Amino acid sequence: MTQLTDRPATENASTPTPTTAQGVDVVALGQLLLGTWAEARRHSRELVARPEFRRVEGLSMADHRARVLGQLGMLVDDGSVHRAFPSSVGGSEDHGGNVAGFEELVIADPSLQIKSGVQWGLFGAAVMHLGTEYHHSEFLPGIMALETPGVFAMTETGHGSDVASIGTTATYDVDAQEFVIHTPFRAAWKDYLGNAALHGRAAVVFAQLITLGVNHGVHAFFVPIRDASGAFLPGVGGEDDGLKGGLNGIDNGRLHFSGVRVPRANLLNRYGDVAENGGYSSSIDSPGRRFFTMIGTLVQGRVSLDGAAVVASKLALTIAITYGSERRQFTGSSTVEEEVILDYQRHQRRLLPRLATTYAMSFAHEKLLAKFDGVFSGLHDTDADRQDLETLAAALKPLSTWSALDIIQESREACGGAGFLAENRLTSLRADLDVYVTFEGDNNVLLQLVAKRLLTDYSRKFAGANAGALAQYVADQVGQAAINRSGLRRLGQTVADFGSTARSVGYVRDSDSQRQLLTDRVQTMVAEVAGRLKGASKLGTREAAELFNRNQNELIEAARAHAELLQWEAFTEALESVRDAGTRTVLTWLRDLFGLGLIEKNAAWYLIHGRLSSQRALAITAYIDERLLPRLRANALDLVAAFEFTPEHLLAPIALGAERARQDEARAYYDELRASGVKPIDEKTLKVRKPAL
Template identity: 65%
Template sequence: MSHPEATIPVPDLAHGSINKELLAEAQLGKWGDIRKQARAMAAKPELHKAEGATMAEQRARVFEQLGILVEAQSVHRAFPKQFGGEDNHGGNIAAFEELVIADPSLQIKAGVQWGLFGSAVLHLGTQSHHERWLPGIMSLEIPGAFAMTETGHGSDVASIATTATYDVDAQEFVINTPHRAAWKDYLGNAAIHGKAAVLFAQLITKGVNHGVHAFYIDIRDAEGNFLPGIGGEDDGLKGGLNGIDNGRLHFSNVRIPRDHLLNRYGSVDEDGTYSSPIESPGRRFFTMLGTLVQGRVSLDGAAVTASKMGLAIAITYANQRRQFNASSDTHEEVLMDYQRHQRRLIPRLAQAMAAGFAHEVLLEKFDEVFSGAHDTDEDRQDLETLAAALKPLSTWGALDILQECREACGGSGFLGENRMTSLRADLDVYVTFEGDNNVLLQLVAKRLLSDYAAEFRNLDAGVLARFMVRRAESLVINRSGLRQLGQTVIDSGSEKRSANFLKEERSQRELLTLRVQDMIANVADDMRAAAKLPQAEAAAVFNEHQDDLIAAARSHAELLQWEAFTKAISTIDDKTTRQVMTWLRDVFGLTVIEKNLSWYLMNGHLSMQRARTLTPYINRLLTRLRPHLQDIVDSWGFTDDHLRASIASGAEATRQDQAAEYARKMRASADAPIEEKVLLNRRRAERKASEKGTVKA
């Protein structure tokens, strides 16, 4: 990307510059080559979002673009080799994420077709289903919807109300929508393009409800009309992603053959007998849903990419744009030199980097599980917890980052030509779909609670009692301030020693870890007491901790991001780059601690003195990082074809140069008007001089 900085003083790089190539490699990760290929694809104008087009135009365009992806063989990596795929799960997601650069609607529409609809057939179906439907799904001959969510139930999938009742005489399932709340809703491809769907419904046979199962169902004929018994509605305009035709579906006595049940985890014999390789209905349900984790994984990655786009635009602009001239009579300040601007953008830059490195950890874990390399129940659970922890932070992060970037560019940030509002609008729904962020974090918290409980499960009562005493003692020590007193004594009034403590990797890790452990332990104590209460009262106790639990899960995710960032730095073989990245990692870790500073103080993990050092120390780190910012965002390798933002194209630098040149000429010119203020001062001085003269005379 070109970013002429002609009028910007060369930054003082006391420690040299970072190595952009090495930094780029560290971020591209295991599937770097595939990512680069996908980036090249995303640069093609024919795949770009048509800003300002009507909903109908956007939908038509994106559907056509899906065809371009098929032609380019960009979207089949995850499918079996047998059908022309590559059995490459990690690489598939890596490529898929980059589509967000072209158009988030294209990313999500592709996700609906191949990541949800196609994946459900692949992972929930068996060989005959694959043979029958995967080729058509891959080629886009069968556009399909993923009909899980209902108007009445999104987060609580187990409670969906659509039924699939087995009719043993006809050997068919009869699909029914019992009431309005059970209409399928928000389904991509449902409003227009979908010819078929994977439908989730309560499977009922022989009078028993075996819970939610997936069925393959045709929904429209060749002319695009609903098949008999099927109806629907268009969800219409949305806050973004208007290239996708979301819609509603409902079913009245629609019959489908018995073998349309995607039966990897549950089958129904001709006589209606149900069988499953997984005995527990609960575990069976979670196993089925678990196959769909890739949606969360890919949203995590796409959110990071979108965040980086916003930051690349805003930081490039802030390095060229000038406004106000507090420090000089002739030169205006570059925005990036304002402390407030640094405070707005650099911690968010650190956050995007941390989220990016954490995403790579998630993607590798995902690939290990789905390739079968490490595919135990525990691996799958870990993967799901990791995805549930990271996706909320990166998607919320993207909205916050894109918004701050747009505001940091002032009015120009609001223009469509600078892209950020459009990206933000499209990314908005990422925080509530494929798992509502709050619900996901609550899942993570429950997992942390059960891990915490498991630690003690095998201990006898005596050990547990001793542990509880120790915990109580440590609480007393922390809250009495004795521990803080210790820190104060060690630092003995030295700000430098406090700062040294804060920049220690070990200190940051300890502080970030302590928060998760303590918060979970506190809730676990209260929940243990509530375990014997009646259901409603126990639920009330849990509810009283809901906000804390979600905060703990968020802290857990931040710790994971910090660890990933730290690990990634160690792989960079260049001293300056490692140093600069360590500063940035410190900004990440320390701003997370700063955000929760009152908690650290109240729980005795930080002394007042160390706490008071924190913010000034972060501010010093910001000024140290400031000269490296452009190099860091340039390491992401976005071209103008990716960013498509006029203020990041160098136009602002050109305008600043012209204005500076004009001002220089005016100052040098004899004809230039004099400022009234200057004239008044001069006259005042003359008057004084002449009065003096008069007095003297």
């Protein structure tokens, strides 16, 4: 249950509440935010506080690439890149800690985070998860030590989202006992690959495995691509992708193969193998399930993008909220002193809901990371666990990466011209994070995957089931209690509370009501689309595809609603663990701002579906504007302090007191001028005017 310690029974929304800080326990909150793998995060943060890890703005692409490669070497020296790998090769099999540690690298430079991710999280992880013992002992030590910088060669120019349709082939030659890797046309060039333009010495190449005249679908092969001098090996070619919109510390490029031969043993054969005689075997009978199982082992990329988006959002908001608390512009309530811009309602509307979203993203990521660790540690590693993990990652990564772009951009704009200077970091952070919404699964495609999962689960469970079961189903998805129908009816009422904002909002702002409204929306949206798709299985391919396509947008919106609910549940669960009363009060306001913000954003849906009365919809907006924003504004600096960034992490001058120092100097100048008696008189205060020209 939500605790609302500050709410007097006679509260009236038309007079503002006193807005003083509530005494947040910043240290405890910081610990809660850093989560289960706080130690790994703190270790990374200490590392990236060192000057040699800092991003240097304005480097040429070549220099930036070289610098980041050097930083990868320092990570090896630090020993922190071994965490995830098998103990057989000196790793510590700590999957959660490994990802947590890598996520924090975004503080220094997103190129560092992503290039590390390419080397150890994609290239290395593919060898680890898709290969077997031979590959581990043969390849992992060189990968871990960065002696073999590598490429994760999955995406092709022609196929990004639809990996199953890639064109590269790996044809088994029985006589030579070799695979022949081949690129049949330009669209099948591997593309956008980190480490491909310059540094990669080998690649894990995804290709259609063909043996004895049968195509067994996409499999991964370990393929050396450059010699020790950096020259392409025979049959291998490529191109530099050149300058990108961001992440220019990574040498993305293209690769193509003309009859390149690798030994049979270079097939990463955990899920499918070819015998000497060319016979194919797999532990997974269905080619489709086999493909998704292989791809699923690489979920780590999505997980870490979700986490990095959280870290970047925290960084941006710390800068913007610090600046907003010091910058002044326009006099309003005084003729002398200018207003602090975060005291303007609009500025609060711009930054504080995004702060609430960042907290929700952070707590939701922590749950994702725990799920990830459970699967890969083997502690909770059933098929269902893996599917849940993949769905959770596919749900959260789109929301957090889109939100990160929105949050960084609003932070940039909220800092005005100063925000546009590279030294204040917001513009490069945004440019670098841009492609996070595209790689490791395009956000729209991922949400469609989530939607399909919601539909599948729905149709499995509700072939003729009643509404109660359906409610339980959506509740199961988020691990919480079922929908209360009478509660919803209560929320939709129009009459009793007419005329009193406080009473109207009183009915909708507690945890249970927020949960009811958010859960019901997901459930109803899924059920509505499922109803419309009902006849699809009886239609022809074209007609079924058209029917599905006509519902695509709403399906994706249903997936988004589902993911938002997951974020809300994670936030609610986290705040229920908080013991300190002041902290809990403030976090409850922040969670309310997140939850009521979602309901406000989708108010039309709630109104149309009779889940909210007009009066209550209006009351929610008034409650946000007149209660939550002022209360949270008073605690905003504590809420960003809990992100625990040091000056060495922030670096932005406007977040480190530059603005306050300038204002103090200006104030002292005017004070002195007034005291001196020689201050010029303002023309507008003169009583007698001269005649005009």
